[in-house]
Amino acid sequence: xxxxxxxxxxxxxxxxxxxxxxxxxxxxxxxxxxxxxxxxxxxxxxxxxxxxxxxxxxxxxxxxxxxxxxxxxxxxxxxxxxxxxxxxxxxxxxxxxxxxxxxxxxxxxxxxxxxxxxxxxxxxxxxxxxxxxxxxxxxxxxxxxxxxxxxxxxxxxxxxxxxxxxxxxxxxxxxxxxxxxxxxxxxxxxxxxxxxxxxxxxxxxxxxxxxxxxxxxxxxxxxxxxxxxxxxxxxxxxxxxxxxxxxxxxxxxxxxxxxxxxxxxxxxxxxxxxxxxxxxxxxxxxxxxxxxxxxxxxxxxxxxxxxxxxxxxxxxxxxxxxxxxxxxxxxxxxxxxxxxxxxxxxxxxxxxxxxxxxxxxxxxxxxxx
Amino acid sequence: xxxxxxxxxxxxxxxxxxxxxxxxxxxxxxxxxxxxxxxxxxxxxxxxxxxxxxxxxxxxxxxxxxxxxxxxxxxxxxxxxxxxxxxxxxxxxxxxxxxxxxxxxxxxxxxxxxxxxxxxxxxxxxxxxxxxxxxxxxxxxxxxxxxxxxxxxxxxxxxxxxxxxxxxxxxxxxxxxxxxxxxxxxxxxxxxxxxxxxxxxxxxxxxxxxxxxxxxxxxxxxxxxxxxxxxxxxxxxxxxxxxxxxxxxxxxxxxxxxxxxxxxxxxxxxxxxxxxxxxxxxxxxxxxxxxxxxxxxxxxxxxxxxxxxxxxxxxxxxxxxxxxxxxxxxxxxxxxxxxxxxxxxxxxxxxxxxxxxxxxxxxxxxxxx
DNA sequence: CCACTTTGCGTAATCGTTTGCACACCGAAG
DNA sequence: CTTCGGTGTGCAAACGATTACGCAAAGTGG
Numbered sequence: 001x002x003x004x005x006x007x008x009x010x011x012x013x014x015x016x017x018x019x020x021x022x023x024x025x026x027x028x029x030x031x032x033x034x035x036x037x038x039x040x041x042x043x044x045x046x047x048x049x050x051x052x053x054x055x056x057x058x059x060x061x062x063x064x065x066x067x068x069x070x071x072x073x074x075x076x077x078x079x080x081x082x083x084x085x086x087x088x089x090x091x092x093x094x095x096x097x098x099x100x101x102x103x104x105x106x107x108x109x110x111x112x113x114x115x116x117x118x119x120x121x122x123x124x125x126x127x128x129x130x131x132x133x134x135x136x137x138x139x140x141x142x143x144x145x146x147x148x149x150x151x152x153x154x155x156x157x158x159x160x161x162x163x164x165x166x167x168x169x170x171x172x173x174x175x176x177x178x179x180x181x182x183x184x185x186x187x188x189x190x191x192x193x194x195x196x197x198x199x200x201x202x203x204x205x206x207x208x209x210x211x212x213x214x215x216x217x218x219x220x221x222x223x224x225x226x227x228x229x230x231x232x233x234x235x236x237x238x239x240x241x242x243x244x245x246x247x248x249x250x251x252x253x254x255x256x257x258x259x260x261x262x263x264x265x266x267x268x269x270x271x272x273x274x275x276x277x278x279x280x281x282x283x284x285x286x287x288x289x290x291x292x293x294x295x296x297x298x299x300x301x302x303x304x305x306x307x308x309x310x311x312x313x314x315x316x317x318x319x320x321x322x323x324x325x326x327x328x329x330x331x332x333x334x335x336x337x338x339x340x341x342x343x344x345x346x347x348x349x350x351x352x353x354x355x356x357x358x359x360x361x362x363x364x365x366x367x368x369x
Numbered sequence: 370x371x372x373x374x375x376x377x378x379x380x381x382x383x384x385x386x387x388x389x390x391x392x393x394x395x396x397x398x399x400x401x402x403x404x405x406x407x408x409x410x411x412x413x414x415x416x417x418x419x420x421x422x423x424x425x426x427x428x429x430x431x432x433x434x435x436x437x438x439x440x441x442x443x444x445x446x447x448x449x450x451x452x453x454x455x456x457x458x459x460x461x462x463x464x465x466x467x468x469x470x471x472x473x474x475x476x477x478x479x480x481x482x483x484x485x486x487x488x489x490x491x492x493x494x495x496x497x498x499x500x501x502x503x504x505x506x507x508x509x510x511x512x513x514x515x516x517x518x519x520x521x522x523x524x525x526x527x528x529x530x531x532x533x534x535x536x537x538x539x540x541x542x543x544x545x546x547x548x549x550x551x552x553x554x555x556x557x558x559x560x561x562x563x564x565x566x567x568x569x570x571x572x573x574x575x576x577x578x579x580x581x582x583x584x585x586x587x588x589x590x591x592x593x594x595x596x597x598x599x600x601x602x603x604x605x606x607x608x609x610x611x612x613x614x615x616x617x618x619x620x621x622x623x624x625x626x627x628x629x630x631x632x633x634x635x636x637x638x639x640x641x642x643x644x645x646x647x648x649x650x651x652x653x654x655x656x657x658x659x660x661x662x663x664x665x666x667x668x669x670x671x672x673x674x675x676x677x678x679x680x681x682x683x684x685x686x687x688x689x690x691x692x693x694x695x696x697x698x699x700x701x702x703x704x705x706x707x708x709x710x711x712x713x714x715x716x717x718x719x720x721x722x723x724x725x726x727x728x729x730x731x732x733x734x735x736x737x738x
Numbered sequence: 739c740c741a742c743t744t745t746g747c748g749t750a751a752t753c754g755t756t757t758g759c760a761c762a763c764c765g766a767a768g
Numbered sequence: 769c770t771t772c773g774g775t776g777t778g779c780a781a782a783c784g785a786t787t788a789c790g791c792a793a794a795g796t797g798g
Contacts, residue, residue: 033754044778049756056757059776079514080452081754084783089449091492091516099481100680100695105474112468112495116503121511123460124493126481134485142490145448146784147460256684292661311469315625326469402784413748418786425787428746450784453753515754 032075041069052077079121083146091121092336093148095138097155098128102282102310103325107154107176110329118337123148127156139165150336152176157222158183172339176332178222179350184339186332188323188353190224194231194279197305197321200357201275202239206303206366208247209236210273212261212283215250225253228279228307247273251283258286266294266302274366275303281310281320288316288362299364309358317361328353401444410438421446448490452515460490461705462517464507466524467497471651471679472694476523476545479698487706492517496525508534519705521545526591527552541708545701547591548719553708555701557692557722559593563600563648566674566690569726570644571608575672575735577616578605579642581630581652584619594622597648597676616642620652627655635663635671643735644672650679650689657685657731668733678727686730697722 038045043062050056051066058066069075083089094111098104108124115122125138139162143151151166155177158166163183166173175185201209211232214225229248236243249265251257258278266272278284284306291298298304306313309322335351407414412431419425420435427435438444452458463480467473477493484491494507508531512520520535524546527535532552535542544554570578580601583594598617605612618634620626627647635641647653653675660667667673675682678691704720 035754045755046757046779047777050777053756057774057776062776074513076510076513076515078453078754079516080449080458081783082756083449084447084453084785085754085756087756087783099468099478100471100475102469106469108493109468109495109497112493113497113499113503116494116499116506116511119510121516122493124477124481124491125485126478128478128482130482130485134482137485141445141488142485144443144445146445147448147490254684255681259684312624315623315628404784414785415749415787416747419747422786426744426746431746447784450753451786453755454784454786456753456786 032073034075034077037066037070037073037075040073041066089121089147089149090119091123091148092333093123093125093143093151095125095127095143095151095153095156097126099124099126103308104154106311107325107329107332110326111152111333112329113326114330114333118333120149144169150174150340152332152336153180153183154332155222172336174332174336174339176328176353182349184335184349184351186328186335186351186353188328188355190227191231191234193307193321193323193355194228194277195235196231196355196357197277197307198232198235199239200319200359201277201303201305201363202235202241204275204303204363204365206275207241208271208273208366209241209275209277210247210249210265211243212249212251212258212265212276212278212287214253214279225279232277246271251279251286253280253283255282255286255289258283259290260286262287262290263294266291266296273302275363276305278304278306281306281308281313281318284318284320284362285310285312285316288318298362301367303363303366305363313358314360319360319363320358321355322358323353323355401442403444403446406435406439406442406444409442410435458490458516458518459488460492460517461702462492462494462512462520464494464496464512464520464522464525466495468493468495472677473523475680476694476698476701479695480521480702481698482695483699483702487702489518513538519543519709521701521705522549522552523701524591541705543701543705543708545697545722551718553704553718553720555697555704555720555722557697557724559596560600560603562676562690562692562724563597563646564604565600565724565726566646566676567601567604568608569688569728570646570672570674570732571604571610573644573672573732573734575644576610577640577642577735578610578644578646579616579618579634580612581618581620581627581634581645581647581656583622583648594648601646615640620648620655622649622652624651624655624658627652628659629655631656631659632663635660635665642671644732645674647673647675650675650677650682650687653687653689653731654679654681654685657687667731670736672732672735674732682727683729688729688732689727690724691727692722692724 034045034048038048041048043066047058047062048066051058051063052070079089092115094108096104096108099108112122125142127135127138143166148171150172153173153175156175157178158180163173163180173183175183177187179185179187198209211229213229213232216226233243249261251261261283262276265276276287278287284304287304288298291302291304296302304318306318306320309320313320331353403414403417407417410417412435416427416431417435420427420432421439448459461484463477465473465477468477481491494511496504496507512535517540519541522542522544525544526547527549532542532549542552544552546556548554548556567578580598582598582601585595602612618630620630630652631645634645645656647656653673656673657667660671660673665671673687675687675689678689682689700722
């Protein structure tokens with residue numbers, strides 16, 4: 001029931017003190033329930049529920065009438081009451097480490113769009129900042145309040161404990177951006193992605209190919225840095241090409257990091273690499289800027305390829321291996337939805353996400369020696 | 370369950386004694402309710418509710434015992450039941466046009482962090498993509514389901530209808546990033562911000578100051594482009610400096626747009642501006658890159674200033690007028706929270722957000738003529 | 739030692755839907 | 769003309785909390 005707090009509605013200016021006898025119900029449009037609709041439609045509340053939810057059978061005529069009345073009254077079901085009674089919330093929880101990042105925010109936007117289309121709400125839990133404490137409070141409290149029908153974990157390496165905790169709720173749990181044992185996960189093959197990028201350069205004829213990768217000590221989130229470095233190493237090895245410390249520089253997945261790494265790699269003119277595969281587009285763009293500052297022309301003097309297809313990449317003409325976070329978000333929701341259906345055929349726990357090479361103008365054949 | 374309760378062991382542990390050390394499995398299924406806690410603690414459900422929620426009086430001893438039992442059982446209140454009974458949801462709805470943008474995602478992250486700290490959930494509605502239809506469905510359905518205690522509208526020019534719709538719910542509505550009549554709004558004075566940036570350049574001695582602004586036809590979101598252009602115009606006029614078509618280029622708030630605009634402005638060597646104030650940092654960075662491509666040195670040949678303090682700005686050494694979206698998100702939540710309290714003193718409807726000049730290395734005195 | 743206020747807690751009535759069950763009606767099959 | 773299976777609807781019991789009341793027991797002051 002809406003509290004009869006005076007002044008909550010008016011808002012604009014202070015309530016005049018000379019208020020006439022306060023109307024007992026100040027147009028409490030919020031407090032209209034299913035029974036109001038029922039009464040006006042001349043049916044029982046049960047029938048209204050069935051007509052509006054689509055569960056159970058209702059004659060076409062009755063349904064139409066109920067819908068009309070509900071529309072006229074501006075009636076909207078109380079999700080709390082509905083959830084309590086039915087056990088379904090039409091709401092999914094999305095847990096994510098950060099938000100102010102191209103990848104994460106785009107992924108969430110994709111998920112949000114899909115959920116909205118399906119009539120679902122999205123409740124967001126951003127772990128950032130709060131550290132271990134935030135993480136614990138989310139997993140120990142927020143997610144257990146039965147406010148969500150399912151949980152989508154983004155790029156989170158969940159502990160067995162956290163998984164168990166969530167699964168005892170009996171709610172589907174889907175993970176995107178990392179493989180978790182026993183949990184349906186949508187993953188991108190980071191090793192292959194990185195190998196593909198590397199092989200593009202090798203295919204162009206490059207032999208001195210350097211790698212700007214994530215520092216091992218920053219190897220959070222499913223060892224993204226390691227996986228991509230491994231793909232680079234593998235591809236190089238497969239083609240009999242040398243790798244080594246002089247062809248590797250660690251960075252932190254930022255543009256600035258990529259910039260400094262490239263400065264270092266491209267700095268010595270003696271054995272300068274003719275190409276760089278960066279583990280992310282932001283770092284790749286950093287490399288581009290560094291090359292320019294060193295007076296090197298891209299792609300004439302040095303080729304650069306990234307991974308992601310960041311929103312800035314088209315502008316820089318960056319060749320890259322695209323992953324599509326918005327699609328990842330959408331697909332993750334799709335999976336979640338089928339999971340919410342009374343499914344039985346246990347499909348694969350691991351679902352591979354697509355990626356593809358996007359050739360732009362930062363890669364070309366190596367300069368003639 | 371860990372049986373530290375002497376009396377509870379007999380009744381509760383149905384486990385065979387010869388069970389190997391199974392992980393404690395705190396909660397049996399999701400189906401444990403307040404009455405389970407009540408029974409085990411030897412009190413009534415009402416007391417458990419009071420002890421856990423802090424409403425009503427409970428002796429310290431009882432409270433401690435209830436808390437311990439709840440902890441052991443892994444009990445978490447059902448937010449639906451709680452909301453239904455109390456009318457409060459401990460959840461706020463955030464409505465936002467886009468998410469995959471530095472400003473928006475950072476703002477939401479700030480809001481999310483604050484909300485989490487206060488034990489609130491955040492339900493996110495991203496309008497993007499769905500167009501008018503998405504917008505309508507959010508305002509006509511999603512927000513009216515009584516799932517939220519309050520609504521935070523970000524950079525949305527709400528129609529009177531939408532405002533009315535939300536206010537009849539009796540739920541607080543706060544707006545950040547735009548002034549809406551009758552709604553408590555947190556706004557940044559875009560005109561002053563832009564004037565401040567312009568005056569920084571004027572103070573350095575620049576007289577030919579150009580503006581890269583939002584195209585009027587893209588003037589969504591509270592006329593951000595217009596307001597910032599007006600601030601530039603005003604500042605120039607105040608100092609008796611000329612403005613005009615040769616000192617203005619429209620763009621679309623992207624780096625690419627800024628790049629092309631700057632190419633145009635800086636292209637003719639005859640009457641080239643010595644400084645540019647861009648209406649956003651992303652455009653400013655585009656200007657930086659354009660200047661470089663034209664062989665101009667920043668800030669020796671041309672100064673550039675932006676607005677935002679984008680995450681990339683420190684890397685580019687960009688001088689800018691900072692607004693702090695994360696702080697804006699936090700403050701918006703703060704306001705929302707006081708709004709949720711039984712407030713009475715109607716404070717100002719408009720709340721001004723802070724901004725400040727951040728001088729880095731892209732602005733300097735103009736070149737000697 | 740007696741009113742009289744606090745305190746602490748239990749009883750029971752909500753909150754607004756959903757849904758199992760019962761029942762009435764209806765047309766088709768036996 | 770019964771007997772059915774299928775439809776459409778209402779009744780009433782959940783769902784799992786919160787909270788207004790009421791009533792003891794425990795302080796408090798005179």
